Amino acid sequence: MNEGLIFKPRARLILQLGEQLIRNESIALLELIKNAYDADASKVKVIMKNIDKPETGSIIVEDDGSGMTENIIKDVWMEPGSDYKEYLFKKGIRTNKFGRLPLGEKGIGRFAAHKLGELITLITRANNNQEILLEIDWMAFKKNRYLEDIPIELSKMSSRIFKDRTGTRIEIKKLRRVWTRGMLREVYRSILAFTSPFDTPDSFQVIFETDHRDWIEDLLTMSDIKDYALFKFKCIIKGNRIEKFHYEFTPWPSMQKVTGRVIDETDQYMGKRMLLVDGNKEINLDKFNIGPVVFEGYIFDLDPKILSLGVPDKKVLREYLKVNGGIRVYRDGIRVYDYGEPGNDWLDLGIRRVNEPTKRISDNIIVAAVHISREKSTDLIEKTNREGFIENEAFEKLKKALLYSLGQIEELRYEDKEKIRVIYGLKSVKVKEPVVGEISNLKKVIEKKIKENRVKRDIFRHLDRIESQYREMREILLRGAGAGLTLSVVIHEIEKIIGELKRAVKRETDIERIKNLVEHLAKLVEGYSIIIKKSKTEKWNLKELIDQAIFNMEFRFNVHEIRIYKSYNKKDDIFIRCARNLVINSIINILDNSIWWLEYKYKQQKFEKKIFIDISETIEDHISIIIADNGPGLTLPPEEMTRPFVSAKPDGMGLGLHIVDEIMKAHGGFLKFPGADEVDVPEDFKEGFIVLLAFKREGGK
Numbered sequence: 001m002n003e004g005l006i007f008k009p010r011a012r013l014i015l016q017l018g019e020q021l022i023r024n025e026s027i028a029l030l031e032l033i034k035n036a037y038d039a040d041a042s043k044v045k046v047i048m049k050n051i052d053k054p055e056t057g058s059i060i061v062e063d064d065g066s067g068m069t070e071n072i073i074k075d076v077w078m079e080p081g082s083d084y085k086e087y088l089f090k091k092g093i094r095t096n097k098f099g100r101l102p103l104g105e106k107g108i109g110r111f112a113a114h115k116l117g118e119l120i121t122l123i124t125r126a127n128n129n130q131e132i133l134l135e136i137d138w139m140a141f142k143k144n145r146y147l148e149d150i151p152i153e154l155s156k157m158s159s160r161i162f163k164d165r166t167g168t169r170i171e172i173k174k175l176r177r178v179w180t181r182g183m184l185r186e187v188y189r190s191i192l193a194f195t196s197p198f199d200t201p202d203s204f205q206v207i208f209e210t211d212h213r214d215w216i217e218d219l220l221t222m223s224d225i226k227d228y229a230l231f232k233f234k235c236i237i238k239g240n241r242i243e244k245f246h247y248e249f250t251p252w253p254s255m256q257k258v259t260g261r262v263i264d265e266t267d268q269y270m271g272k273r274m275l276l277v278d279g280n281k282e283i284n285l286d287k288f289n290i291g292p293v294v295f296e297g298y299i300f301d302l303d304p305k306i307l308s309l310g311v312p313d314k315k316v317l318r319e320y321l322k323v324n325g326g327i328r329v330y331r332d333g334i335r336v337y338d339y340g341e342p343g344n345d346w347l348d349l350g351i352r353r354v355n356e357p358t359k360r361i362s363d364n365i366i367v368a369a370v371h372i373s374r375e376k377s378t379d380l381i382e383k384t385n386r387e388g389f390i391e392n393e394a395f396e397k398l399k400k401a402l403l404y405s406l407g408q409i410e411e412l413r414y415e416d417k418e419k420i421r422v423i424y425g426l427k428s429v430k431v432k433e434p435v436v437g438e439i440s441n442l443k444k445v446i447e448k449k450i451k452e453n454r455v456k457r458d459i460f461r462h463l464d465r466i467e468s469q470y471r472e473m474r475e476i477l478l479r480g481a482g483a484g485l486t487l488s489v490v491i492h493e494i495e496k497i498i499g500e501l502k503r504a505v506k507r508e509t510d511i512e513r514i515k516n517l518v519e520h521l522a523k524l525v526e527g528y529s530i531i532i533k534k535s536k537t538e539k540w541n542l543k544e545l546i547d548q549a550i551f552n553m554e555f556r557f558n559v560h561e562i563r564i565y566k567s568y569n570k571k572d573d574i575f576i577r578c579a580r581n582l583v584i585n586s587i588i589n590i591l592d593n594s595i596w597w598l599e600y601k602y603k604q605q606k607f608e609k610k611i612f613i614d615i616s617e618t619i620e621d622h623i624s625i626i627i628a629d630n631g632p633g634l635t636l637p638p639e640e641m642t643r644p645f646v647s648a649k650p651d652g653m654g655l656g657l658h659i660v661d662e663i664m665k666a667h668g669g670f671l672k673f674p675g676a677d678e679v680d681v682p683e684d685f686k687e688g689f690i691v692l693l694a695f696k697r698e699g700g701k
Contacts, residue, residue, distance in 0.1 A: 009147050013080075022115045023387065025183060026190040027337055031104075031112035032061045032170060033194060033206060037334060038085065038102045039065030039168060040095035043205040046191060050211065051179035059116055059172040066095070067126035067166040073134065073154065080111070092375075098203045101374045103334055114138050117172035124169070125162040132156055181215045188216045189323065194335050196369045197222040198296050201333040220320045222367065228252075228311055229298035229367075230420075231413050235405045237293040240284040240603075242274045242405055249416040252310030257423050263412055272632040273408055273648055275604050278400045280596070282603045285401055288394035291376025295405055297327065297368025299361060299413060305426045325364040327402075329388075332374045338387050339370075346388065347399060347406075356653070359414045359645055361406065370402060407650045415640060435470050438498045439463055445505050455511055462518045470494065494521065537667075539698075540583075542574045542615060542623065549587035550613075553595075560595055560609065565682075567614040574615060574623055576695045578667055583693075586660040590627050590691055593656060596649060597631040597689060612685045622669065622694040628685035638673045660693075668696040 022028045029046060036044035041063035050057035068077060076084040085102040094101055113120050122134040133155040144150050161169055177183075191208055195201060210216070230251065236244035245265040251258040263270050276283035285293065300321060301307070307314045327347060328340030339346050345363055353360040372380065379394035389395045420426070443463060450456050501517045546568060550557075557564060576583075591611065598609040612628045634641070635648040642661035647654035661671045671693060676686035 010145065012141055013147070022112045023338075025116060025177070026187050028112035028115035029059075029061070029187055030190060030194055030335075030337065033191070034103050034334065036061065036063035036065055036168070037100065037204055038095075038104055039063060039067070040097045040100060041065035041167070042098070042203055043207060045207045045209065048179075048184070048187075048208075048210040048212070051175060051184065052212070054117075054175040054178055057173070057175045057179070059175070060169065061172075062161075062167065062169040064165060064167045066097075067129070067162070067168055068124045068132070069126045069129055070132060070154070070156070072126075073124070073132060078152065089374075100332070103331065103374065113170060113172055115176070117176055118174035119172070121171040121173075122168070123161050123171075125159060125166050127166050130156045131159045131162060181212075184210065184212055184215050185219060188219060192219075192221060193324070193328065193340075196328075196330040196333050196335070196371065197367075198369050199294070199330070199333055199371055204333075220316065222324075225317060225320055226298055226367075228317055229300050230306075231299035231409075231416070232297070233299070233409045234294070234296035235409075237276070237285065237295060237401050237405060239286040240276050240282055242276065242408070243292075245270060245274065245408070247409060247412050249412070251420075254310040255420070258420055261416070269635050269637060269648070270408065270412075272635045275600060276401050276404050277600060277603065277650060278404065279650070280599055283397055283401050283404065285397060288397060289376060289379040290394055290398055291373045293398065293401065294371035295368065295402055296371075297366055299409070300365045300367075301417060301420075302365055303426070305424075306420060309420075309424065321364050321367070325367055327363075327366065327368040327370060329370045329372070331372055331377065333371070336382065336388065344388075347403060352403075356645065359410055359654075361410055361413070370398075404650050408648075411636075411646065411648060414646060415643075418643075435494050435498070436467060438502075439467050439470075442498055442502055442505070445502055449505050450511070450514075452511070455515070459515065459518050462522045466494075466522055537577050537579050539575050539577050540580050542576050542625070542695075543568055543571070545578075545580065545583050546587060546613060546615075546625065549584045549591065552584070552588055553591050556592075556595060557611075560599060562595065562598060562609040562611060565610060565612040567612060568625075571615050574617075575698075576623055577698055578695065579663075582663050583667075586663050586693065587625065587627070589656045589660050590693075594627070594629040594631060594689060597635070598629055601632045610684060612681055614680070616679065616692075617697075618679070619694055621697050623697050624695070625693040626679050626681065626690070627693075628679075628681045628688055628690040630684050630688040633688050634673060641673055642671060664693060664695075669694045 022031065033044055033046065044061065044063040044065075047060040047062070048058075051059065072084075076082045085104050088102050092101070118138045120134075120136040120138070122136070123131055124134075125131045134152065136152060140150050161167075188208060188210075191206055194206055195204065230249060232248040232250065234244070234246040235242050242265065245263070247263040247270075248260070249262075250260045265271055265274060276285075285291075300317070302318060302321070304314070307317070311317055323342060326340035326342070326344070327349075329336040338344050345351075349360065349362050349366075353362045379392070380398065381390045381392065382388070383390055443460065446456060446459055450459070498521065501514065501521065504514050504517060546566075550564060550566075594611050598611075601607070602609060607630070610630045612626075614626045616624045616626050618624070636646065640646050642657050643654070644658040645654040647656075657671070664671045671691065674690055674692050676690065679690060679692065681690060
């Protein structure tokens with residue numbers, strides 16, 4: 001015999017919804033405020049009295065919204081998991097007064113009240129309706145077995161709260177916790193951040209009242225500290241591009257030596273970097289329902305030396321940013337939690353900063369907002385527990401688009417930050433020892449991860465020798481005795497392998513792989529050591545050096561379908577005195593740069609990718625290699641191109657052209673980015689990237 005069964009929800013299920021899905025008191029209150037927004041309210045009052053005394057304390061949330069009818073209470077409010085708001089959103093039904101789409105859609109936000117107290121009194125009045133009173137004692141849900149066993153009485157009465165208006169009032173008593181000063185400050189801070197400081201809906205206001213005003217009166221707001229931000233930005237992202245770009249550097253009035261600047265999408269360099277990419281892949285938000293994205297914010301500098309130039313109370317600023325710093329997300333101007341909260345580094349800014357501390361931004365120096373439209377961002381789905389979006393493909397693409405945009409801001413900020421430090425003499429002249437520090441860190445990782453003592457001893461023996469040879473090289477290079485090589489070259493190459501070694505050890509990769517990496521590093525350092533000690537340069541055919549560089553890159557040119565024009569083949573053999581491998585590597589570095597930017601431009605418009613290479617003797621007493629491509633051209637000002645750690649590529653280290661520049665100086669020559677009118681290049685290459693490597697002619701003055 002078959003028997004039909006039905007679920008019988010336990011009464012305590014309602015308590016679990018409030019207790020387990022709503023993480024803390026701040027989010028509980030914000031859920032109730034969000035309901036007021038959905039009810040078409042222009043203002044909502046949050047009144048907290050005697051909250052440090054649970055038996056007599058109360059929390060009131062009262063709005064001037066549309067109120068609820070008897071049918072809405074019975075058929076929607078009393079149904080856990082109701083799809084009423086979801087239905088309104090999908091049908092595009094907006095509120096009458098302010099034309100809002102509902103933010104809530106799960107049908108459980110009202111149970112946030114249980115997080116705050118045991119007794120709930122709800123009074124509501126809709127237009128042309130009486131006031132309705134509903135009282136809920138959450139304790140009854142613990143005493144009774146099933147939901148159906150708990151009657152909730154609904155009463156109609158003449159208006160006493162909403163006499164000539166509509167609205168809803170929720171009063172919460174028998175508070176579940178003794179509220180402390182810290183808890184109230186946290187809630188107040190959350191309420192201040194409920195609407196965006198950049199784009200607050202004019203039609204919605206949150207008013208906060210408490211009899212513990214002394215607990216919060218010293219809290220700062222964004223308007224109190226924004227003038228201390230040296231940098232400000234705003235990006236409007238649509239599809240695969242940054243459609244509008246605005247960066248502003250505003251020195252404090254006390255910084256008389258520094259001039260501010262404004263950069264937008266019409267800038268001759270920035271305008272070429274508006275396509276969104278992740279590595280070499282295009283990012284296109286139009287493949288998802290995300291809609292246009294507005295990303296804006298303030299960036300601060302917490303370096304004590306910088307703060308001393310214009311911030312009177314450094315401690316207060318630091319404390320504010322420690323709690324309020326981060327990148328928040330707002331939908332129709334209302335916050336999506338808990339992005340931007342302390343501890344939620346959802347864009348992994350901290351990890352990026354570890355890799356490039358001088359350039360990258362961390363959560364505690366930025367206050368920013370991401371604005372999206374409720375209607376157009378349907379592929380960004382909020383989690384039931386009110387802790388952000390489901391991490392689907394749309395969300396991952398949004399993150400990558402934001403990080404690319406932020407990377408452009410970071411490059412500009414880095415340039416201006418360095419100018420301040422140079423002009424005011426704040427840059428440290430102390431020579432650091434990055435390689436030695438990295439080796440020390442690597443030893444600690446090996447000590448922890450590798451258990452086999454014999455292997456560990458062998459690795460440490462190699463590392464000790466590497467450190468000793470590096471220290472010797474460092475002394476030679478700092479005395480200027482090295483020929484064709486500089487300290488930055490050594491550091492760049494050695495640390496690349498050390499980084500790979502650390503990753504391999506942490507992954508506990510095959511021991512043989514680790515040993516091979518250590519031996520490779522030892523050989524590399526030994527090779528550099530030999531070059532420096534011998535200080536040997538020889539006479540080489542320049543055409544053969546270029547041919548070798550092209551040969552090394554031939555596979556990549558074929559993969560990327562790039563055509564090489566070897567105009568230098570028409571010239572007679574020309575010889576220069578140089579360190580062969582360093583010159584070849586310099587040419588490869590430039591060609592590698594051209595490949596990246598040719599691909600970047602190709603993603604925006606299809607064209608035949610080309611690179612032109614020639615040898616020129618037009619500069620007196622010099623022989624020059626000219627390399628030009630038909631890509632987007634210079635994407636940074638010429639004076640920034642060779643500065644270390646400056647790069648227009650997303651996540652670029654900014655050392656490649658700096659190293660080429662150093663190598664050219666070591667050879668007595670120079671690196672230059674000439675205009676198209678300064679060199680002889682075909683018409684197709686005049687708008688592209690042009691670089692000139694000038695070597696001192698042997699016997700020249």
